Amino acid sequence: MLQTIRDRASGWFAYIIIGLLIVPFALWGINHYTNSGPTTDAATVDGDPITLAQFQQALQRQRQRVAAALGADAVDEGRLKREVMDGLIDEKLIERFVDASGLRVSDLQLDASIKGIAAFQVNGSFSHELYERTVRSQGYSVPAFESMLRASLATDQLRQGVAASAMLTAVDLRRLVDLIGQKREVSYLVMPKEVFRAREQPGEPDIEAFYQQHRDRYVNPEQVRLEYIDLNVEALGGDVVPSEEALRAAYQEQQANFSRPEERVASHILVRLPEDASAEQVERARVRIQGLADDIAAGRKTFDDVSRSIREGGDPTVEAGELGALAKGVMDPAFDEALFGLAAPGAISAPVRTDFGYHLVRLDAIRPAQVRPYEEVRDELVRTLNRQQNDGRFYEAAERLSTLVFENPDTLAPAAQAIGVTVAQSDWLSRQGADTGIFADPKVLAAAFSDDVLGARRNSEPIQIDAGRVVVVRVLDHKAASQRTLDEAREQVLGDLREERARQRMNELSGTYAGRVHGGESLQALAAEGGYRIEAARWVQRNAPGVDPALLRAAFRLPPPAEGKPAATAVDLANGDRAVLMVSAVKPGTEADLAEAESKLLTDRIRGQIGAVQLEGMVDEWRRQSKVVSHVDRL
Template sequence: MMDNLRAASNHVVLKIILGLIILSFVLTGVGGYLTGGIGGDYAAKVNGQEISRAQLERAFSSERSRQQQMLGDQFSALAGNEGYMQQIRQQALSQLIDELLLDEYAKDLGLAISDEQVKQAIFNQPAFQTNGKFDNAKYMSIINNMGFSADQYAEALRKQLTTQQLIQSVTGTDFMLANETDSLAALVSQQRLVREVTINIDALVAKQTVTPEEINSYYQQNKNNFMSPEQFRVSYIKLDAASMQQPVSESDIQSWYDQHQQSYTQPQRNRYSIIQTKTEAEAQSVLDALKKGGDFATLAKQKSADPISARNGGDMGWLEPDTTPDELKNAGLKEKGQLSSVIKSSVGFIVARLDDIQPEKIKPLAEMHDEIAATVKQEKAVDAYYKLQQKVSDAASNDNESLAGAEQVAGVKAVETGWFGRDSLPAELNFKAVQDAIFDGNLVGENGSPGSNSDIITVDGDRAFVLRISQHKPEALKPLSEVTAQITDMLKVQKAQQEAKAQADKLLAELKAGKGDEALKAAGLSFGAQQTLSRTGQDALSQAAFALPLPSEGKPSFGVSEDAQGNIVVMALDKVQKGTMPDAQKQALVQGITQNNAQLAFAALLSNLRKDAKIKYGAAAQAQ
């Protein structure tokens, strides 16, 4: 729920970290995770507690990243809409306000997470483990990548778990009584026994006649339905970096390796052990014991105030410069086995020992040869691609009457498409930038004549097009002669439907009046065999059957519906009977309803918290 967690949640490795609970850890100070902004430059104040501009910016950035990942190419268009981006910003702020309100409410209820719960959750998390054991170095590296100090992370996750506890307490209270469950199951599993009379539309369609006047009248009144869509034919040249591979020499590979050696270098890594104490006197006592030959691991397990490193005998694992706390960097430890003096840290005092050193290591060229060769080959191809792209662009601009000049420079013939419309763009041109160039009207000549060449249109970074519209047909009304058959068929169907509905209404009235047998015989119709329909049926006839009134005194109830083929159906509901529902299905039904009720309860809780809260918005709430 916390904003830093949202920011990290798009990282593939870090997704599994969400939901962990972490207590205060080694060598880091308490950083005000929810510190307010300066002066009036805040996003909101909730019951006097401030949501800072920085918090809102982090939440907005993470929500923006999430939507970009979810929407892909569509997000680029939406991102240019100021109103849309402001909406994302407001959603992020609303979430922060809800989190703060829930946190306050949880405190009022006295909800809390014990240190033991926190500690056990840490030790049991696979994300922080190596070979099934907690790895402090791995933990430090991960949370540093997330932008947290240990105390900030612990505080954020402690708040998150407390809020989850609140949510569970609210949403876990809904239940249904046994008799309620049985009644609901009986209603859902109910079955209806029906008979049907079908009035076939196709048979009636064949009997209909349509006059020329009716056809012309329909055509005049519905011209918008008979427009021929705008049509295009396009000639294009496609450039693709992947098809422009260049030879790579050993000297090219060596040169690349020499210039990028830092990328193949693992920095020096140090392994430390620490013992943390609450007071300087305790730390000095530990240091004295170590100098007299005391075992570091034993003392760490007995004396260290940090539960994580203590469990591992003080071992913090391998640390690279980026993940090494400043206190250890500045401790002056240079040799294996060297002890530090007493170090003051933000969480107390520590004594540290440098256990081992792994010197800087550079991967040899032989190990990286094939990877570098592929990289250099790709770079050369991209370089050649951009040079050719510029030449083709110049040629297309200089000869704007055709693509002949561009073809000569590119060394390929232009491809010409068949006719297509806005909703049938050829797959090879199905890129938004290409689509925009074709349909925005700038490349269309007058009166259907060819227009001008496009500029170079790049797509996906390593492909490009130059194109021209070779032929164009504007939107136009189809002549009556072209659509007469279509209109004739439509009018016949309309007339058949009207006749069928009139016949059904008449038959329905006769059935309700007790004269159904004579009416059915006169129409040459009869009810089919009785069938059993269930409430779960998705077809129109099943839905219609359960909308009919219950039969009374042994007399069926009647109604009219329509089947999937458009035929008109007269229905007779003879009987309603109880169905059966397996226990597993009944349990799933109850679970679904209670979950829905719980969601409504939680939404009501949030609504009431907002209604009672004093919320003041600051300048940062509207900043872009």
């Protein structure tokens, strides 16, 4: 029952996978890669299947996201299924286009992406051993993970390509700069809410009438008092220093964690070959790389001379450059064999054929394998063994807790006694819960007020708060929602009535003042009339610091002043006061108002937005051209 707890270590890894594979448009935000599953199809795109297993996994992930963000009650199962299926179909369409277009990711690109993942790094440096161990611990083979990542990166090439090709003319950019850099001269007077509230002194008949009209506001909320077991890995027992024998045994078993394999720093020259290269193309590439190898071997050119010439030449069929530090297994097997077969730095391989073409590989440096000594890592081993010991106790206790609260559904005592914890009690809680602690967790509150726990008075199932904490609750006492009497709610009723009347008066007066400003009266005269504070005219931009955001939004929504008449409106401020805002002049923005970096950022952002819309349109067109069969209504 607590398999999700056992799988806790998968959480951070799952975020990495999602972060790498998710397309940054919500329309395609669902990863559907799986390792296995039934062959039943949830949908097909021109006969290419989306399996039931893929659909179910994507649906479960999306259901968990929605529940975590909005609560379990917010999950509309029918709508969620349709959205998930639409996302999977759109993703399948994108994949098919990427494959048909021949978009590919080189070994170098894949290698750079993998090395950039923090979870595969030790002290900021990529660890090949950690990479392989982590990937395999999550149920992936290294080739399967790299294939999955390569496909994702290829899809990202399409997204970037569409965004890069989005048209943003100079005229469009000037219009945007005009709007974004625009300045407006604003001034405003402030009507303090508290002044208006103080003027409102309603009598008893008004209070009674307001209470009767808004009885639903004055209700004691439904409440429960709970008893609960809080199983926390940190509270299961103190750390015990492992024996020296156990520590040295762990050091031997985990030596890969404290070692770095040999890495070789390399550079290469590559004559590219298309994926479906003909025999003639292969031969031409072989002859070309052999000619370069002969020139270098004869001393007519150096490896660096050839590399520099290629980089400056702009020929897309060849490339050259540094590859950085490489461990075995990162590159193509033939490339690996050539690189690790070189005897010393400076040595250059014979031409090597890979899926990408013919390479010349130069060994630039050797970084020998290193193993940190036992004395250096002893403290780490102590922490690791203690953590393993505590984790083991926690999982055993969690499993036992799960079994006992199920076998004894009307009491927590046997479970608490068996695992050596106490049964605690909460204060009264409404459905809004507490501000902090476990009773601020939506999952705990949902369980406490569920039909099973509140209605049937059974123990809840174990609720996972985080990787090392599980809670079980049961209802100890319950108070149904009840109507408060006027006497009980009098203070709140009086405050609400005064607030409502004050707001009404402020709205009426501020609207009148805004009309008078538009008609030509000055803010200064109106402020003097009512005894209000006035903020003198100043030029502001849309993101001006120190100005209430509501004022800025209202100022830039107003039409520009016309025929010498200012534009005016009334605005609610963040603190509850009301303002009468006047815009007396407008200056268009210029490119000088934007720094070079801001201008580039603006251009890139707008192109990205245009590209997103264009890609959405492309997917819609592919869908129309494809035979899409969805069985979502039967799932």
